[in-house]
Amino acid sequence: MYDPTRLAALVAVSEAGSITRAAQRLGYTVPALSQQLAKLEREAGTALLVRHHRGARLTGAGEVLVETARRVLDELERARHELARLAGLSGGRLRLGTFTTAGMHLLPPALTASRRAHPDVELSVTDYEPPLGVAAVAAGDVDLALTHTYAPAEPVAAPSSVVLEPVLVEELVLVTAPGQALTAGAGGSSRLPLSELAGQPLISMAPTHPPRQGVESALARAGATPSVLVDAPSYALVCALVSAGLGVAVVPEMVARMSAAPLGWRLLEPGDLRRTISLVHRADESNPAVDSFRALLRGAFGRSGS
Structure with a gap:
């Protein structure tokens, strides 16, 4: 059985046109992503990618597997939504923080999917220029925030009460x-x-x-x-x-x-x-609405053209 993480890696390379760009979008190093792809090729028993000086392209076998991989990943995402619904995620509220770029280009598809899966959850969105979203999560003003950091830059310590999860x-x-x-x-x-x-x-x-x-x-x-x-x-x-x-x-x-x-x-x-774009959430809190939306956002970021 194929590992969904490796299938997602192959889909990302097919959309990005290169292993390097796919690694950046998924938050992997190039060697780590290459290792996942090599394992997938061993599982498939055939070459799935052809590397060239401008990037990588799918072989015939790779194209067949990517189409199947997309269906499998979509089904898994639907299953996550259904399990969350069965677990009782049918009400309450979810307070989100974002910055402009993510709010315009990455958040809307995830919000649409969330509304479709959990129509009774009350959503609110507030704009925070990074790193203000980190402080907003730590203070309890929002449940989840998107923030970013740049490199090169001096490292900035986050409060111990929050977790920053790099996604892109x-x-x-x-x-x-x-x-x-x-x-x-x-x-x-x-x-x-x-x-x-x-x-x-x-x-x-x-x-x-x-x-x-x-x-x-x-x-x-x-x-x-x-x-x-x-x-x-x-x-x-x-x-x-x-x-x-x-x-x-x-x-x-x-x-x-x-x-x-x-x-x-x-x-x-x-x-x-x-x-680097990251999701910020509180470390000591388990919230089904937050967990579900984090999964949706990871899917949106993994399939983005960023």
């Missing part, structure tokens, strides 16, 4: 106006050395956005020149300014892919500028 790690990528030389023709597929940003006009969130300060310092060391300072941590505004040709920016890959403003984008070399 994504690279930061360069975004430019469409057709700009740094991204023209790249399609996000080839990497640009960070040193190539020397002298480029940078739309920057420093110095008023503490989670980004380590990233902004790395860009400054590479020679990027602040052109526009955005005081509010709004990626929608940053992308609109970039699209208008006022400068370049470095944003999470999810933001680049889902921007309403037209952009060019490109991976950077080295790929060590990252954002």
Whole structure:
């Protein structure tokens, strides 16, 4: 019998087009994900992926197994919902905290699934700019929150009363106006050395956005020149300014892919500028509504195009 975790890994690679990007989305290291895929191939008795310089693609056998894997994972998710319903999760409330990017692109599918599975649970959603969501969970203001951290950055200790569960790690990528030389023709597929940003006009969130300060310092060391300072941590505004040709920016890959403003984008070399999105919940509390929604969110993040 195939391990559902390994099936989910194969589905993630098929959607991401590369083991590296799939590992980032699932919160794995590349070696750990490669090991899971190798075990799945041994279980299947055949090659499921063909690795190439731009990523990985499914073999014929891999395509067959991915279609089955999707059905199996969907059935398991439905079973989790049904078990929660039978356990009595038919009322009460669930208070959620989120930040803008996750609230716009990742939370709605999970909320829709939750409403479908548990229509009697009262939902509320509050916006918290990270790391304020962590404090809100610790204080009991919300039951569950989405937060993020960036790398490089100084580590920040979380209260001992909460647990941060990483669910998605994504690279930061360069975004430019469409057709700009740094991204023209790249399609996000080839990497640009960070040193190539020397002298480029940078739309920057420093110095008023503490989670980004380590990233902004790395860009400054590479020679990027602040052109526009955005005081509010709004990626929608940053992308609109970039699209208008006022400068370049470095944003999470999810933001680049889902921007309403037209952009060019490109991976950077080295790929060590990252954002980690985590679920925050209280360590000493068992709540069926929270546990069910955590499972829904993990499914949403694992299948996202981030």
